[in-house]
Amino acid sequence: MTRMLRQYLEHQADELERVLLNHRAPARVTGGTIGPRLIRFTLDLAPQVRMAAITALADDLALALKVTSVRFEKTAQGLIIEIPNPEPRPVTFMGMWADLQPLPAATALLGSTDDGAPLLARLASPDVAHVLISGTTGSGKTVLLRTIAVSLALGQAPTEVRLMCFDPKGRAFRALTDTPHLLRQMIVEPVEVRESLRSLTRLMEVRDRQGEHLPRIVVLVDELADLVMTGDGIEALLTRLVQRGREAGIHLVAATQRPSAAVLSGLMRANFPLRLVGKVVSAEDARIATGRGQSGAESLNGRGDFMAVGGGTAALRFQVAFISEQDARIELDKVAAEAKIAPELTLPEAPVEVEAAAQAAIDAAKLLALEQQNGAPFRSNRQREIALCGYAGGAATTRVEQALDWMTAHDESATTTTKKRFSLPTFFNKSGAAA
Ligand SMILES: Nc1ncnc2c1ncn2[C@@H]1O[C@H](COP(=O)(O)OP(=O)(O)O)[C@@H](O)[C@H]1O
Numbered sequence: 001m002t003r004m005l006r007q008y009l010e011h012q013a014d015e016l017e018r019v020l021l022n023h024r025a026p027a028r029v030t031g032g033t034i035g036p037r038l039i040r041f042t043l044d045l046a047p048q049v050r051m052a053a054i055t056a057l058a059d060d061l062a063l064a065l066k067v068t069s070v071r072f073e074k075t076a077q078g079l080i081i082e083i084p085n086p087e088p089r090p091v092t093f094m095g096m097w098a099d100l101q102p103l104p105a106a107t108a109l110l111g112s113t114d115d116g117a118p119l120l121a122r123l124a125s126p127d128v129a130h131v132l133i134s135g136t137t138g139s140g141k142t143v144l145l146r147t148i149a150v151s152l153a154l155g156q157a158p159t160e161v162r163l164m165c166f167d168p169k170g171r172a173f174r175a176l177t178d179t180p181h182l183l184r185q186m187i188v189e190p191v192e193v194r195e196s197l198r199s200l201t202r203l204m205e206v207r208d209r210q211g212e213h214l215p216r217i218v219v220l221v222d223e224l225a226d227l228v229m230t231g232d233g234i235e236a237l238l239t240r241l242v243q244r245g246r247e248a249g250i251h252l253v254a255a256t257q258r259p260s261a262a263v264l265s266g267l268m269r270a271n272f273p274l275r276l277v278g279k280v281v282s283a284e285d286a287r288i289a290t291g292r293g294q295s296g297a298e299s300l301n302g303r304g305d306f307m308a309v310g311g312g313t314a315a316l317r318f319q320v321a322f323i324s325e326q327d328a329r330i331e332l333d334k335v336a337a338e339a340k341i342a343p344e345l346t347l348p349e350a351p352v353e354v355e356a357a358a359q360a361a362i363d364a365a366k367l368l369a370l371e372q373q374n375g376a377p378f379r380s381n382r383q384r385e386i387a388l389c390g391y392a393g394g395a396a397t398t399r400v401e402q403a404l405d406w407m408t409a410h411d412e413s414a415t416t417t418t419k420k421r422f423s424l425p426t427f428f429n430k431s432g433a434a435a
């Protein structure tokens with residue numbers, strides 16, 4: 001720890017205590033941790049002080065500490081107050097990658113939690129399955145998509161995972177142009193997108209009948225809203241894929257600025273079990289992006305500062321592992337040179353009625369949702385429709401933590417992977433505080 005950082009920490013801890021005391025909410029900073037991007041102070045509250053009294057002071061605290069925002073978190077150790085690290089260290093993909101291999105099947109690297117644990121997403125898990133990335137311009141959505149794509153291409157054989165990339169701007173996935181994992185070359189034109197989605201929908205049906213799911217196909221979409229707005233039944237096709245794709249090994253990972261109702265139907269949003277949310281501009285946008293209130297996503301710092309949100313559990317903050325387009329290309333070239341020619345995988349032609357069928361299944365699911373909302377009893381034929389369209393109900397039941405549970409388990413199973421050595425957070429004890 002530099003001397004300057006040490007002084008900064010002492011000063012901020014004093015300021016925190018001062019502001020809280022002035023607002024009749026005395027508390028003591030007992031210490032904290034210094035992560036690559038965040039400093040987390042642990043607070044001991046005086047017995048009569050309520051947590052709500054402190055969280056109400058977010059703006060006053062940010063002002064006093066001269067930081068853009070503060071975030072609170074309840075933990076077993078006490079109340080945590082998070083502020084940005086004034087000397088941030090980058091979280092790089094290459095810095096993490098060597099220690100992560102080999103990764104289990106269809107698992108992508110997302111980034112690192114601030115205490116140094118890698119955050120991975122297992123696509124096959126019902127808690128992941130399809131991923132919706134949102135955040136304002138500059139929050140780091142495109143970089144996150146690249147990290148996911150590159151980690152899949154580097155970590156998985158083309159017989160296991162194939163990628164399909166849609167990007168109206170044609171820039172997000174440039175690094176992947178020559179990987180053997182690509183099912184088709186970059187898809188930019190809406191007509192090609194539609195045609196590819198129709199074929200995927202058809203493939204999903206074929207695989208369903210045959211009970212197949214390999215190779216898994218990961219559809220990566222940047223600027224999802226632009227794509228949906230081109231119309232042409234694209235939303236119906238995408239909705240079908242997120243409703244039923246997982247069992248057929250088809251996964252959607254899509255990024256958009258603001259997943260509001262104007263852009264994405266509720267049905268589509270409800271079928272993304274995992275949401276990755278970067279900086280958003282308002283509390284209202286945070287609610288739309290995370291699908292829940294008081295997530296604090298509006299106080300994220302941008303440039304890869306994200307939170308992972310799944311139904312039911314606390315949001316998990318992480319920093320996206322950064323890889324530049326150039327580095328991605330260098331690494332991917334190495335794999336491409338070693339890789340055997342990927343087996344041909346042709347997508348089936350879709351019959352003309354594929355959109356109409358998709359729309360009919362979606363209408364049935366909507367009707368069902370409406371009935372559930374109104375408390376109407378199910379009729380038996382309706383229940384069959386549930387199975388038919390795989391509708392999970394209003395809120396997809398998801399748990400980000402399971403992915404994490406798995407991660408820890410993975411850490412300990414030294415038989416399948418080398419033990420990882422991730423830098424543990426530096427601890428900081430406030431002078432004068434009992435350690
Ligand atoms: N994980 C990250 N680590 C470091 N810098 C990042 C990270 N993600 C994004 N950035 C920075 O922010 C810029 C914008 O990121 P980008 O992914 O293009 O945002 P978006 O697609 O949300 O508009 C990048 O060019 C890069 O400089």
Ligand SMILES: [Mg+2]
Pocket residue numbers: 141142143222
């Ligand atoms: Mg972008």
